[in-house]
Amino acid sequence: MSITKHNWTKEEIIAIYNKPLMDLLYEAASIHREQHDPNVVQVSTLLSIKTGGCPEDCGYCPQAARYHTGVEGNDLMSVSQVKAQALRAKSGGSSRVCMGAAWRNVKDGPEFDQVLEMVRTINKLDMEVCCTLGMLTENQAHRLAEAGLYAYNHNLDTSEEYYKEVISTRGFEDRLQTIDNVRKTNVTVCSGGIIGMGESIEDRAGMLVALSTLNPQPESVPINALVAVEGTPMEEEKPVEIWEMIRMVATTRIVMPETQVRLSAGRTNMSREGQAMCFFAGANSIFAGDKLLTTPNPDVEDDMKMFELLGLKPQKPFIKLMQPTTVEAEDSQFHSLGEKPKWTRPEHKIERNLEASGKGK
Numbered sequence: 001m002s003i004t005k006h007n008w009t010k011e012e013i014i015a016i017y018n019k020p021l022m023d024l025l026y027e028a029a030s031i032h033r034e035q036h037d038p039n040v041v042q043v044s045t046l047l048s049i050k051t052g053g054c055p056e057d058c059g060y061c062p063q064a065a066r067y068h069t070g071v072e073g074n075d076l077m078s079v080s081q082v083k084a085q086a087l088r089a090k091s092g093g094s095s096r097v098c099m100g101a102a103w104r105n106v107k108d109g110p111e112f113d114q115v116l117e118m119v120r121t122i123n124k125l126d127m128e129v130c131c132t133l134g135m136l137t138e139n140q141a142h143r144l145a146e147a148g149l150y151a152y153n154h155n156l157d158t159s160e161e162y163y164k165e166v167i168s169t170r171g172f173e174d175r176l177q178t179i180d181n182v183r184k185t186n187v188t189v190c191s192g193g194i195i196g197m198g199e200s201i202e203d204r205a206g207m208l209v210a211l212s213t214l215n216p217q218p219e220s221v222p223i224n225a226l227v228a229v230e231g232t233p234m235e236e237e238k239p240v241e242i243w244e245m246i247r248m249v250a251t252t253r254i255v256m257p258e259t260q261v262r263l264s265a266g267r268t269n270m271s272r273e274g275q276a277m278c279f280f281a282g283a284n285s286i287f288a289g290d291k292l293l294t295t296p297n298p299d300v301e302d303d304m305k306m307f308e309l310l311g312l313k314p315q316k317p318f319i320k321l322m323q324p325t326t327v328e329a330e331d332s333q334f335h336s337l338g339e340k341p342k343w344t345r346p347e348h349k350i351e352r353n354l355e356a357s358g359k360g361k
Contacts, residue, residue, distance in 0.1 A: 008212045008255055013205040017251045021243070025281055028250035032282040035257045041307070042096065042260060042285040042315040044130070045089035049118065050076045050101035050111075056169045057353045058157075059233040060197055060226055063102040066357040069231035076101065076111050082118045086125055092300045094288055095317040097122050098130035098153060098190075104170070105135035105343055108336040112140070113329070116147040120326045123148030128317045130190060135174050135343050138181040142334040145185035148326035150318075151220060152182045153190040159206025162199045164348060171344035179214065188219040188321060192262065195248055196226035196240035204248060212255045219320065220285065221259050223248050225266025231359070233352040240266060242274035246281050253282025260285045260320070272306050279310065 016024070032038055052073030054063045062069035086097045099118060106112055115133065122129045131144060132153035144152065157163060160172045175191075182189055193207045211218055225240040245266070252261050263283040267275065288300045307314070317323070327333075 006215045010205045024250050028253040028281045031257045040315045043094045043288045044096040045094040046098045046287045049099045054102040059166045062229040086122045093314045096128035100132045103134040106140045119147035135178045141181045141185045145187045146327040148324045151188045151190045154178045157193045159203040162203040190220035191218045192222035194224040217256045222262035222264040224264040233356040249278045249283045250281035
């Protein structure tokens with residue numbers, strides 16, 4: 001059995017990434033089979049519960065208010081709307097619903113209370129619930145845990161060094177602090193990043209160093225290929241080649257053997273053969289549905305046909321960890337503190353972000 005290592009260096013990870021492809025695939029697939037059922041893949045549905053209008057300047061994101069991408073902003077969905085979407089996802093084979101809100105950070109108040117009720121509702125449907133809501137405090141993490149949250153997604157995006165070329169409105173340390181706040185509860189951590197943003201292989205390795213040296217390592221690591229959206233600073237970036245995706249998935253599997261590696265954004269540009277290679281290399285989770293927040297994604301029926309062709313089965317919920325207990329709002333031990341944490345705003349200048357912000361003026 002592979003032993004989970006928490007002191008990977010960038011040089012070690014680069015050496016793995018650059019191995020001859022057949023050697024890399026063999027090692028990754030062997031580790032994958034030791035730790036996971038190679039014919040089982042988790043199917044998750046990503047639901048945008050509040051779209052657009054985000055104050056951040058993430059260079060890849062069409063939901064940033066400062067860019068001119070044509071994304072229509074929507075207010076927070078109702079609990080009944082979310083329940084209907086969750087039931088639809090469940091009928092399509094999903095075992096997890098991940099709810100995303102275009103917020104910089106969680107703010108105590110009626111909207112967060114509404115999200116907590118969404119978590120309670122979906123958990124009662126016997127589905128895993130994940131949220132990605134931006135930065136959050138320890139008390140807010142506890143409130144989500146009480147509601148029945150299974151996982152919290154907070155991506156590092158890239159290496160700490162390259163992060164400064166992507167985002168200027170928040171600090172890398174804030175990402176780590178949020179993950180640390182989640183770790184003070186029984187909620188699992190989902191954290192990964194994006195390749196194809198102009199970063200180097202060294203940056204890809206740096207991101208994996210940051211994730212793999214966390215103890216415990218994240219239970220889930222999404223590997224996204226950039227979807228270059230017109231109007232964002234990264235609209236001109238070249239599409240990620242499938243070989244880069246395969247190498248990144250395989251390297252992640254070797255470095256984090258027990259983690260579920262998520263084949264996330266960018267699957268619309270991948271052939272079935274390419275995706276099959278990613279599954280062989282260690283990916284064992286996908287997002288289903290025709291959209292990932294605001295970017296395109298393969299149709300559920302197409303994914304199920306692919307599963308049939310490859311002999312893959314959707315993973316049932318709560319295989320890795322037992323279902324959380326939902327505590328009703330009136331019985332909660334943790335309540336709103338009206339917190340106003342001072343998350344950092346580095347505000348250094350990123351020229352391409354500034355240029356994209358000014359294009360629509």
